[in-house]
Amino acid sequence: MVAPDGVRRADVLIRDGTIAAVGPEVAxxxxxxxxxxxxxxxxxxVDSHVHLxxxxxxxxxxxxxxxxxxAAGGITTVIEHTHAHPVRTPExxxxxxxxxxxxxxxxxxxxxxxxxxxxxxxxxxxxAGVTFFKIFTCTTHGVPGLAGAELRRVFxxxxxxxxxxxxxxxxxxxxxxAEASLRxxxxxxxxxxxxxxxxxxxxxxxxxxxxxxxxxxxxATIAHVSSPGVAELVATGRAxxxxxxxxxxxxxxxxxxxxxxxxxxxxxxxxxxxxxDGTDEAAMWNLLRDGVxxxxxxxxxxxxxxxKLAGDIWDAPFGLPGLDTTLALLLDAVARERIxxxxxxxxxxxxxxxWYGLFPxxxxxxxxxxxxxxxxxxxxxxxxxxxxxxxxxxxxxxxGRRVRGRVVATFLRGREVARDGxxxxxxxxxFLPGPGARGSA
Ligand SMILES: [Zn+2]
Numbered sequence: 001m002v003a004p005d006g007v008r009r010a011d012v013l014i015r016d017g018t019i020a021a022v023g024p025e026v027a028x029x030x031x032x033x034x035x036x037x038x039x040x041x042x043x044x045x046v047d048s049h050v051h052l053x054x055x056x057x058x059x060x061x062x063x064x065x066x067x068x069x070x071a072a073g074g075i076t077t078v079i080e081h082t083h084a085h086p087v088r089t090p091e092x093x094x095x096x097x098x099x100x101x102x103x104x105x106x107x108x109x110x111x112x113x114x115x116x117x118x119x120x121x122x123x124x125x126x127x128a129g130v131t132f133f134k135i136f137t138c139t140t141h142g143v144p145g146l147a148g149a150e151l152r153r154v155f156x157x158x159x160x161x162x163x164x165x166x167x168x169x170x171x172x173x174x175x176x177x178a179e180a181s182l183r184x185x186x187x188x189x190x191x192x193x194x195x196x197x198x199x200x201x202x203x204x205x206x207x208x209x210x211x212x213x214x215x216x217x218x219x220a221t222i223a224h225v226s227s228p229g230v231a232e233l234v235a236t237g238r239a240x241x242x243x244x245x246x247x248x249x250x251x252x253x254x255x256x257x258x259x260x261x262x263x264x265x266x267x268x269x270x271x272x273x274x275x276x277d278g279t280d281e282a283a284m285w286n287l288l289r290d291g292v293x294x295x296x297x298x299x300x301x302x303x304x305x306x307x308k309l310a311g312d313i314w315d316a317p318f319g320l321p322g323l324d325t326t327l328a329l330l331l332d333a334v335a336r337e338r339i340x341x342x343x344x345x346x347x348x349x350x351x352x353x354x355w356y357g358l359f360p361x362x363x364x365x366x367x368x369x370x371x372x373x374x375x376x377x378x379x380x381x382x383x384x385x386x387x388x389x390x391x392x393x394x395x396x397x398x399x400g401r402r403v404r405g406r407v408v409a410t411f412l413r414g415r416e417v418a419r420d421g422x423x424x425x426x427x428x429x430x431f432l433p434g435p436g437a438r439g440s441a
Contacts, residue, residue, distance in 0.1 A: 001041040001365055002341045004350065012041060014371040017413035022365060036375050039408055040341065043349040043364050044076025044106075044372030045327055048131075048356055049166065049223065049247060049297035051319070052078070055099055056085035061302050061392045063103040066323060068423035069300075069390040071105045074327040074407040076372035076417070077353070077362050077432065079109040079131045083141040086113035089121050090128035097431045104429030105417055107370075109358065111166065114154050116144055122157040129437030131356050132164045132221070137205040138172040140270070141318065145172045147208065155216040163436060164219040164356065166247075169205035169230075170197060170271060188312045190264040194257065197270040199227065206230050210237035213244055221245040221355070224299050226252045227274040228283045235292050245355050248293035248347070250329050251320055253284050255397060265308040265316035266397065269301070285338040288347060295351040296330065298322030302393035321393035325384055329398065331376060331405025357435030371414040380406035388421060 001010045001022070013021040013030060047070065054062040063080075070078055087093045087110060096110060109131035114122065122133065135154060139145040146154055158165050175196060182192045206222055210233055213220045222234050225246045234246040255273040267273065275281045287293045301319025308316050330344050339347070345364070353363025361370050381404050386395040410418040417424055 002043075002345045003365065004342055004346060007040070007341050012365060012371075012373065014414040017371055017415075019365060019367055019369050019371050022367060034375075034409075038377070040376045040378055041365065042074070042345050042374045042376060044362075044374055044410065044412065045074050045348045046077040046352045046358065046362055047075045047298050047300070047323065047326070047348075048079040048295065048352040049249070049299045050078040050080045050323065051082055051299075051301045052080050053082050053084070054103070055096070056082040059392075060304070060307065060317070063100055064105070064427070065390065065392050066300065067105040067108075067429060069323040071410050071412070071418040071423040072390055072407065072421050073324050074374040074376070074410055075106060075323060076374075076410060076412050077107045077109070077358065078323075079111055079356060081111035081113065081134050083113070083143050086115070086143070087111070087130060088113055088115045088118045088125065090124050093125065093128045093130055100431065102427050105423055105427055106412055106429045107362070107372075107432050108429055109356065109432045109434060113143060114146065116146065116150060119150075119154055119157055122154070122163070123161050126158070126161040126163040126434070126436035129433030131432075131434040132166050133158055134166050134168070136168045137209065138168075138170045138175050138201075140168065140170070147172055151209075152212055152216065155212050155218040155220070159216050159218040161436060162439075164221065166221045166223050167209050168223045169202055169209055171201040171204040174198065174201035174204060183314070188314065190260045190267070190313050192313060193260050193268055193270070193272050197272055199229070199274065202226060202230060202271045203233065206233045210234065210242055210244065213237065214240060214242040217243065219243040221247055223247050224249045224252065224271065225293060226271040228280070228287060231287050231292050245294040246292065248284070248288050248296050249299045250296070250322060250326050251299075251397070253281065253288070253333075254329060263397070265313055266305070266395075268308070268313065268316045268318055269299075269320050270318050285333065289339045289343050294347075295355065296326065296348040297352065298326045300391070302391045304393055305395050320397055321389065321391045321395070324389045324391055325396050325398050327374070327407060328384065328403050328405065331378070332403035335378070335404035358432060362432075371411060373411045375408040377406045377408050379404065382406060390423070
């Protein structure tokens with residue numbers, strides 16, 4: 001089993017959906033025994049940045065399908081938010097929780113969006129049980145951007161509740177100005193993405209957010225950190241006392257900046273991939289291993305190939321599918337010694353569970369925790385393929401990569417929810433109220 005301090009041989013005893021004991025030979029008299037010889041046992045992964053579009057544009061994804069991809073991929077908890085159908089008030093949260101009853105195969109938290117005319121609802125929404133507040137510094141996906149005095153007010157409101165924000169950082173003015181001039185020049189080539197969503201636009205917004213986080217003492221996650229330069233800004237803020245987390249997504253560890261030229265809209269996500277060579281890639285993995293990038297999340301935001309390629313580069317929806325492939329890519333990174341086994345469990349389970357208030361129920365193989373676990377065959381090799389993708393996307397940017405390490409089975413609160421790449425037909429996923437609701441209970 002993979003523990004925070006290393007890998008060791010152990011039995012895991014599960015009783016009533018929770019871990020009752022961990023140690024040598026504890027499960028010998030158990031009524032049902034799952035043999036895991038030669039396999040590694042990891043905690044179920046906790047993916048804190050997921051868009052399942054349900055309710056919303058379900059032609060792109062929905063909860064039954066997206067959580068099947070999660071379960072098969074070794075993820076037992078997702079924290080979900082959908083831009084096209086935001087949760088901004090306690091009423092909207094309750095309505096979504098009701099709607100999702102019986103639709104999820106894994107446990108889930110729900111995040112809120114902050115709307116400029118509903119800042120006064122932040123405290124109530126936190127106490128209703130959202131996991132975090134999503135904020136954009138630039139208007140994106142139809143969500144209004146926040147900056148300056150307004151962003152400061154939001155941070156103060158969230159800090160006062162003890163809540164946490166996930167902030168998408170790109171500067172509104174720099175992106176808008178670039179867009180206007182690129183459109184005026186008639187540019188429709190895919191490289192516009194790199195000039196439109198520039199490194200400068202990201203760094204400018206991150207600097208502002210780090211500064212405001214320091215002043216307001218808010219807890220904030222810098223979403224999808226794209227490069228070592230951005231990670232450095234966050235690390236500097238943290239060294240000065242800011243309460244910041246830095247999110248690592250596989251697309252910034254493994255995809256390259258120049259791929260957008262060949263693949264067009266299939267590489268349209270923002271900020272775009274920044275790595276130019278193996279040195280950049282190694283630097284990002286080192287930042288994850290060292291914890292400067294505090295945790296991994298997918299930012300799963302799928303569209304089908306057809307949806308992606310329907311219009312020109314401006315029309316195409318942003319985002320990539322990720323739930324099917326992220327743990328597979330991290331297992332391969334362990335095999336390639338980019339990170340260790342314990343780094344994986346820490347960065348994709350324990351750290352996000354702690355930061356978002358789901359620990360110790362989620363995030364680790366500990367006595368008393370939910371029995372969410374993943375069995376992994378560390379030696380199995382395979383090629384990632386579009387046809388194995390369960391997400392409605394039906395494709396993956398990693399198709400054709402050979403990876404080592406395979407999820408054999410996934411258990412949610414002691415029950416098997418996936419085996420050999422396929423989810424079972426159980427819809428046992430429960431809503432996990434955020435810490436604001438538990439505190440007031
Ligand atoms: Zn996102």
